[in-house]
Amino acid sequence: MKDILRPIGIIARSLDSIANIEFKKFDLTRGQYLYLVRIAENPGIIQERLIELIKVDRATVTRAIQKLSRAGLITRQADETNLKIKHLYLTPAGQAIYPEIKRENDYSNQVALQGLTTAETQVLHELLTKVSTNVAADWEQVKKGQQRPY
Structure with a gap:
């Protein structure tokens, strides 16, 4: 059987490395851009759904959300019926950098x-x-x- 996961891993690590370098200007650290994109694509998403989409553990998502919130890129809004549930949205600052992150993703797809x-x-x-x-x-x-x- 061919090892198909190796080239997939190389692709993923290469693109992640490129994005991390290119998004330093936004003060985004490893992989935070991915959370920003998923929140932009799914305004009001809750943490549990974000975990399912990105396939990482709860602690990793929690840390990323906290960092993005402290950076002023996302906001957490309490659910109207269950105050324990927080909906995630991009702030105006997050919305301002999303188009550049999307352009990078589109370009990477084109190159790939x-x-x-x-x-x-x-x-x-x-x-x-x-x-x-x-x-x-x-x-x-x-x-x-x-x-x-x-």
Whole structure:
């Protein structure tokens, strides 16, 4: 069987490294831009949904939210019916930098897909979506404390 995770990891680490360098001007540290993007795409998202989207643990999301909030890029608003639930929104400062983060993402996609036909791009998307779904299911089980059968 081919090791498909190695090139996926290389792609992910390379793009993450590029983004971390390019977003230093916004004072965003490792990966915080990802949280900013997901909140921009899902205004009013709650922390639990953010955990599911990004596939990280609660403590990591909590730290990122606190840092982005202290930086004035996001705001937490209490739910009207359950004050324990906090909805996340971009502040005007967060909204101001989101377009540049989106442009970087669009450009990275363009570079990554160079030389692929529209049909190849579609097939790649479908296959990676399947792989992502498989890994996400495993992530859910491990997150709940189950051991994977190696």
